[in-house]
Every structure is written in structure tokens, then in C-alpha cells.
Amino acid sequence: MTTMAVVAITIMIGAVRSTGTGSLSAFGVDNISAICPLGYLETLLASREFIPHLLISFLVIAGLTTLLGRVFCGWICPVPLVRKVLINKVDEGQKTFTNSTTNDDSAQPILEDGEAAKASCSQENSSTEKNSSSGLVILGVTLGSSAIFGFPVFCLICPIGLVFATLFALLRLLHFNEPSFDLIIFPVMIIVELVLLKKWCSKLCPVGALLSIFSRFNRTLVPTVDRSRCLEEGHDTKCQRCRSACSFDVDLKNGKGTGGISDCTKCRECADNCPVQAIRFPWR
Amino acid sequence: MSSRRTFLKITVGAFSLLLGLGGAAKILPRKALLRPPGGQDEAAFISRCLRCDRCRSVCPTSVIGLANLSDSILDARTPVMKFHLGYCNFCNKCVEVCPTQALKPFDSKTVKIGLATVQKDTCIAWDSRGCMVCMNECPYQAITLDGQGHPVVDSHKCNGCGLCEKVCPALVMRSYIGGNVRGIVVTPISRRGEGNV
Numbered sequence: 001m002t003t004m005a006v007v008a009i010t011i012m013i014g015a016v017r018s019t020g021t022g023s024l025s026a027f028g029v030d031n032i033s034a035i036c037p038l039g040y041l042e043t044l045l046a047s048r049e050f051i052p053h054l055l056i057s058f059l060v061i062a063g064l065t066t067l068l069g070r071v072f073c074g075w076i077c078p079v080p081l082v083r084k085v086l087i088n089k090v091d092e093g094q095k096t097f098t099n100s101t102t103n104d105d106s107a108q109p110i111l112e113d114g115e116a117a118k119a120s121c122s123q124e125n126s127s128t129e130k131n132s133s134s135g136l137v138i139l140g141v142t143l144g145s146s147a148i149f150g151f152p153v154f155c156l157i158c159p160i161g162l163v164f165a166t167l168f169a170l171l172r173l174l175h176f177n178e179p180s181f182d183l184i185i186f187p188v189m190i191i192v193e194l195v196l197l198k199k200w201c202s203k204l205c206p207v208g209a210l211l212s213i214f215s216r217f218n219r220t221l222v223p224t225v226d227r228s229r230c231l232e233e234g235h236d237t238k239c240q241r242c243r244s245a246c247s248f249d250v251d252l253k254n255g256k257g258t259g260g261i262s263d264c265t266k267c268r269e270c271a272d273n274c275p276v277q278a279i280r281f282p283w284r
Numbered sequence: 285m286s287s288r289r290t291f292l293k294i295t296v297g298a299f300s301l302l303l304g305l306g307g308a309a310k311i312l313p314r315k316a317l318l319r320p321p322g323g324q325d326e327a328a329f330i331s332r333c334l335r336c337d338r339c340r341s342v343c344p345t346s347v348i349g350l351a352n353l354s355d356s357i358l359d360a361r362t363p364v365m366k367f368h369l370g371y372c373n374f375c376n377k378c379v380e381v382c383p384t385q386a387l388k389p390f391d392s393k394t395v396k397i398g399l400a401t402v403q404k405d406t407c408i409a410w411d412s413r414g415c416m417v418c419m420n421e422c423p424y425q426a427i428t429l430d431g432q433g434h435p436v437v438d439s440h441k442c443n444g445c446g447l448c449e450k451v452c453p454a455l456v457m458r459s460y461i462g463g464n465v466r467g468i469v470v471t472p473i474s475r476r477g478e479g480n481v
Binding site for chain 1: 291305333337386
């Protein structure tokens with residue numbers, strides 16, 4: 001979470017100081033830039049023109065993701081931060097309540113409004129459906145739509161882009177006194193996306209789905225469970241807090257979750273939520 | 285079974301959403317916008333622009349601003365030239381930083397961002413004569429005065445750098461309402477009419 005804030009603040013400082021650093025869609029100095037891998041594929045299909053030096057950037061990101069796993073999702077992407085700051089406030093209160101009464105019930109997400117039916121549906125059969133499959137479909141639709149319409153369609157609603165768009169719109173307002181409805185509409189779009197689609201990150205995000213293709217064989221920087229300490233192993237209780245804290249439903253102990261260990265975004269939520277500190281990451 | 289149903293729901297939902305959005309963005313009317321130099325081929329530009337903010341942020345004269353949703357869904361967040369804030373000196377930095385070549389390398393001799401157009405109802409020279417600010421400032425000697433002292437733009441010499449719009453004193457001297465009223469404004473050149481507007 002702190003790294004996300006640092007990244008977002010760095011980008012904003014870059015934007016304020018007119019250094020041309022860009023945003024997460026493309027971040028860089030001079031003519032070297034780390035381009036959003038999904039954006040690269042979208043523009044490639046939309047413009048039907050191959051740009052060699054972008055392929056290098058794409059491959060570097062692919063390689064890093066294979067090597068380090070989905071650290072982008074856990075450390076860099078601002079969406080989990082926005083979710084935590086804006087959206088989870090209400091849920092968290094209820095969650096801790098369920099946590100304290102029954103340990104294993106907390107695996108059920110707290111649902112609201114019309115999406116409840118849909119989401120509970122996916123929850124039921126979470127054991128059969130892997131995280132990545134629906135994301136891959138959306139990835140396919142994303143790429144298909146940019147090929148059909150000739151412009152990157154998903155970029156218009158990408159929450160990562162919209163977070164920075166909101167910040168840039170704010171910057172324009174403060175710097176050039178340029179008010180616009182965007183400053184209201186962009187945050188509303190983010191909130192609608194994240195509130196209605198609670199499983200955005202694990203099930204729907206096409207950027208995450210693309211990264212999950214590369215991270216498939218990743219086994220580094222993953223958390224390990226100290227089974228002698230774990231409540232479930234030694235003390236015969238049904239503690240599932242690590243699994244329920246994980247937004248990707250990775251079951252560290254039995255591997256029964258919808259998320260595999262390659263989905264781990266190294267966000268440390270499991271370790272932070274373990275009541276007996278049985279979960280350790282290689283670096284801490 | 286219900287697993288497959290969810291799967292289908294997500295697929296159909298995503299499909300209809302993105303297709304609807306893409307279609308709507310394409311169909312809704314768009315007005316021509318002034319793009320940074322090298323982005324004049326609008327179709328090629330919009331297919332590549334990731335809305336990454338690099339060109340806007342690197343621009344040394346701060347002339348590059350952002351289009352809003354009120355311009356159109358498709359144009360929101362893309363870079364546009366705001367000549368009341370600055371002018372283009374064709375320094376090429378925006379083209380250098382553009383990661384996807386939405387802004388293509390341009391020939392500084394032939395590139396045209398737009399064409400300066402005198403606004404007869406706001407121009408000081410049209411109203412009461414005497415103002416020659418744009419003519420004096422134009423780095424390309426594209427503005428001359430006609431017999432009545434009205435500025436005339438030579439469409440071959442003007443490349444739409446926007447300096448005339450930036451320096452135009454109409455707002456300051458005539459107290460129009462609105463921060464970006466000018467007596468001379470750079471207007472987009474439609475692709476078809478290029479060269480003989």
C-alpha cells in the first residue's frame with residue numbers, strides 16, 4: 001500500500017514539474033518508457049502498426065512479471081489503494097464483526113444491491129472456476145474491441161487510467177483554473193466500477209489477466225506458512241483468515257482457493273491478517 | 285452449471301459493454317480538435333493515443349492541455365493545443381516522449397497544427413483599427429494588414445503555432461467575459477481541405 005502511494009505521488013510530482021514522466025499508461029524519461037502492456041497490445045491491434053522498441057518494453061515487463069510475479073497489482077497499481085481508502089470503509093466494520101464471531105464466515109464477502117445475486121453465484125462455485133479464466137475472456141474482448149473500432153476502447157474505462165485522469169484533472173483545475181465535469185465523472189466511474197464489481201482485481205481486470213499469463217510460472221517472493229504456528233494445523237480450529245483476506249482467494253494451506261500461488265500479488269494482506277504471525281514473506 | 289452461467293454472464297457483459305462503448309464513442313459526433321504537431325492524422329492519432337499524459341507534461345510552453353468529456357467520450361483525456369496558455373515552438377519534445385507514436389515525427393517546414401483565423405467580432409483591429417500585435421509577433425510573417433488595417437492570414441505561411449492567439453490583447457483591452465476570448469484563433473484544418481483553406 002505504501003509503495004502504491006509512493007508511485008502515485010512520484011507520478012504526480014512528475015506531472016506538476018513538467019518532466020514528461022507520464023502515468024502508468026506509459027511511464028518514462030525522454031524516449032525510454034515503460035508502456036502499459038495491455039495498452040501496447042491494444043494500440044498494436046488498433047493501428048495495425050508494429051513498433052519494435054515497444055516490444056522490448058513489453059518483453060521486459062513480461063520478464064519481470066515472470067521473475068517477480070504480479071508485483072504490479074500488489075505494489076504499483078493504484079486501484080487497491082483507492083478501494084481501501086474509498087470503498088472498503090463500510091465493509092471493513094462488518095468484516096471485523098464477522099471475524100470476531102465466527103472465524104470461517106469471513107470468507108463470504110459482504111454484498112449489497114443488485115450485484116449480490118451475481119456475485120454470490122460466483123462465490124458458490126468458486127472452487128471450480130479459476131480466477132484467470134474470466135479475466136482472460138475480458139482480455140480477449142478488450143483486444144478484439146480495439147481491433148474492431150480502431151482505438152483502445154478499454155482505456156476509456158480502465159480504472160488505473162481513470163485514477164490518474166482524476167488527479168490530472170485536479171491538477172489542471174488548480175494550475176490553469178480549468179474546471180470540467182471530468183473531475184466529477186471520472187471518480188464516479190471508478191467508484192461505480194469498484195463498488196459494483198467487487199472482484200474486479202481478481203476476476204475481471206484485463207491488465208491483471210495479461211500479467212497472470214506471464215506470472216503463471218512464478219514461484220518467487222511467495223508467502224510461506226509456518227505450520228507449527230498456524231492455528232488450523234496445530235490447534236484444530238478452522239481459521240481461514242489468510243484466505244479471506246486475500247483478494248485473489250489464494251489458499252496458502254490447502255490450495256483449494258480459486259487463486260493459485262502464481263496469482264499472489266505480494267500484497268502482504270495474508271501475513272498482516274494472520275493472528276499468530278505464521279505467514280512469512282522472503283523479504284520480511 | 286451455474287459456474288458456466290456466471291462465466292457466460294461475464295463474457296456477455298464485457299462484450300456488450302465494450303462493444304457498446306466503442307460503438308457509442310465512434311458514432312457520437314466529434315468536432316475537430318487541435319492536436320500537438322505530428323498528431324494531425326486524426327484516425328492514426330486516436331488509434332494510438334493511450335492518454336498517458338507524457339506529451340502534456342513534457343511541453344515546455346504548457347500549450348498542450350487535455351480534452352474533456354464534453355468534447356466527446358473518445359477525445360476525453362487526449363492532448364489538445366490550448367493556445368491561450370502557450371504556443372508551439374515545434375521543439376519536438378512531445379513527439380520524442382510519445383510512446384506509441386500517436387504523435388509522429390514531423391517535418392518542421394510543412395507541419396500545420398491549424399490555421400490562424402481572425403475573429404471579426406472580437407478582433408480589435410476590426411472594431412476600431414490600430415492594433416497590430418499579432419502581425420508584429422508572428423514569427424513566420426504570415427499576418428499582414430489589408431487596406432482597412434484588418435489583419436489577414438497567409439494560409440501558406442501560417443503553421444498554426446498559436447503565438448498570435450496567445451499574445452492577442454482582445455480579452456485584456458476589451459473586457460470580454462470568459463478567459464480565453466481572442467481576436468485571432470487557430471482553427472483545425474480538415475484533412476481534405478489541407479493546403480488550400
